Amino acid sequence: MPLEPSKKAVMPRSFLREHIYQELRTRILNGELQPGERLRLEDIANYFGSSRFPARDALSRLASDGLVIVKPQSGSTVALINVEEYEQTLDVLAALFTMVVREAVPLLTEEDRHALSVYRTSVLAATDPSAAAIASGTAVADLYDVFFNRYGNEVIVEARDHLLPVAIRVYNFIISDLSEQIISQQHLLRDLVDQANAGNAEGAAGAMATYFANFRAAALTIVSSRPELFNHATGSGN
Amino acid sequence: MPSSTAPSGEPRALLRDQVFQHLFNAIATGALAPGSHLNDAELASELGASKAPVREALQQLREIGFVEIVPNRFTRVTELNPSHLSKSINTMWVYYELAIRVGVPALAGDFEVIEEVMAEMREATRSDDRPAFSATMYYYFRALAEAANHGVLLRSMERLTPHLQRTLAPRPGLIQPEQIMVYLERVHERALAGDVDGAAAAFNELAATPRANYIRSRTASTES
Numbered sequence: 001m002p003l004e005p006s007k008k009a010v011m012p013r014s015f016l017r018e019h020i021y022q023e024l025r026t027r028i029l030n031g032e033l034q035p036g037e038r039l040r041l042e043d044i045a046n047y048f049g050s051s052r053f054p055a056r057d058a059l060s061r062l063a064s065d066g067l068v069i070v071k072p073q074s075g076s077t078v079a080l081i082n083v084e085e086y087e088q089t090l091d092v093l094a095a096l097f098t099m100v101v102r103e104a105v106p107l108l109t110e111e112d113r114h115a116l117s118v119y120r121t122s123v124l125a126a127t128d129p130s131a132a133a134i135a136s137g138t139a140v141a142d143l144y145d146v147f148f149n150r151y152g153n154e155v156i157v158e159a160r161d162h163l164l165p166v167a168i169r170v171y172n173f174i175i176s177d178l179s180e181q182i183i184s185q186q187h188l189l190r191d192l193v194d195q196a197n198a199g200n201a202e203g204a205a206g207a208m209a210t211y212f213a214n215f216r217a218a219a220l221t222i223v224s225s226r227p228e229l230f231n232h233a234t235g236s237g238n
Numbered sequence: 239m240p241s242s243t244a245p246s247g248e249p250r251a252l253l254r255d256q257v258f259q260h261l262f263n264a265i266a267t268g269a270l271a272p273g274s275h276l277n278d279a280e281l282a283s284e285l286g287a288s289k290a291p292v293r294e295a296l297q298q299l300r301e302i303g304f305v306e307i308v309p310n311r312f313t314r315v316t317e318l319n320p321s322h323l324s325k326s327i328n329t330m331w332v333y334y335e336l337a338i339r340v341g342v343p344a345l346a347g348d349f350e351v352i353e354e355v356m357a358e359m360r361e362a363t364r365s366d367d368r369p370a371f372s373a374t375m376y377y378y379f380r381a382l383a384e385a386a387n388h389g390v391l392l393r394s395m396e397r398l399t400p401h402l403q404r405t406l407a408p409r410p411g412l413i414q415p416e417q418i419m420v421y422l423e424r425v426h427e428r429a430l431a432g433d434v435d436g437a438a439a440a441f442n443e444l445a446a447t448p449r450a451n452y453i454r455s456r457t458a459s460t461e462s
Binding site: 084085088089091092095096099103106107151152153154155156159162163 | 322325326328329332333335336339340388389390391394397398449452453456457
């Protein structure tokens with residue numbers, strides 16, 4: 001869906017840049033702005049009722065997230081999803097998540113274990129595939145955050161957040177094909193919680209690593225059947 | 239409006255990069271100590287540049303956390319933050335292990351690059367050249383990530399290097415290069431044998447100490 005001029009945003013200028021960035025990022029991640037779609041500076045500025053400067057800032061931040069390709073002469077486009085980059089992003093995320101789970105288990109507090117148990121009985125018990133798939137997309141983040149928050153390394157959190165947009169974007173494109181897979185793998189997340197709550201760091205890390213490996217294999221199979229969205233060329237795509 | 243070229247006639251961007259690199263090295267090696275005040279006019283005359291590229295270089299150093307700037311008051315070299323450093327190392331070592339896992343299979347018998355870097359690492363250890371040691375250790379794992387052509391891993395590693403550069407400055411409690419080498423020699427030996435799990439396991443033995451130290455510091459802070 002192209003950006004069409006609409007009601008003008010009224011807000012302090014200092015927030016405008018952040019607002020434009022967040023809005024565009026959300027629409028790219030949820031697929032409303034399609035891979036390859038052109039992003040004209042004038043359209044963005046008009047749409048948000050801003051000058052071109054905050055719009056340009058937002059685009060260059062999106063470019064550093066790997067979501068937008070900025071070409072000084074010919075304007076900007078929404079980046080195609082690069083399969084190699086997606087695969088490699090999953091590699092690095094898997095390594096970070098697995099290490100954080102392993103190292104955080106001995107640090108978990110009573111409160112953390114309670115949060116994990118609540119999560120296990122609510123989200124991980126869901127049986128309707130599409131509901132569970134959607135729940136997994138948003139609520140799985142809460143599960144992981146228990147480990148990330150307790151581990152408390154904000155450099156890792158920053159590294160994770162830098163990589164997540166690419167993974168989330170693909171996830172949103174393939175979620176409908178992925179829901180069966182997600183349901184079939186829920187036992188690994190239940191295992192992750194059980195091992196963590198039993199204080200078994202290696203067991204929890206093993207469940208995390210297996211979950212990632214299985215997810216990766218399933219996601220890449222689906223990705224290869226949707227060539228229209230993906231750029232199979234090697235290289236970073238920008 | 240400031241001129242876009244310095245007296246020497248070099249483009250301003252180039253001068254800015256030179257000033258940046260000069261100050262970066264000085265701060266990374268500790269030649270410019272934490273807390274040192276910097277004055278753009280003095281730096282400009284010292285380095286033979288105009289004030290504009292010096293200011294731009296200082297802004298870049300601020301972005302990577304090397305200096306802090308309070309407008310109209312001072313610009314100074316930031317204090318070393320040991321907790322942030324240990325968190326950066328903790329993160330980098332996740333990347334190093336992944337570099338082993340993706341890189342060792344990708345070498346496919348071509349060991350020239352890692353043999354070369356390993357030789358430099360041994361030399362740095364013998365001559366007790368800590369900056370060279372830290373740099374070559376990084377190059378070793380970067381070579382593995384490059385062998386796998388793993389762009390995302392390489393970029394993740396690069397994003398962390400500014401923080402880690404400052405570990406080159408001598409400080410108490412550092413693991414000595416010769417201690418690290420005991421483990422890295424095993425990593426290397428396993429890598430040459432094409433034994434991915436063995437190489438990763440040897441590396442994790444090395445990583446166990448800083449990881450345990452990190453956990454200890456976290457436990458202490460939770461209990462207090």
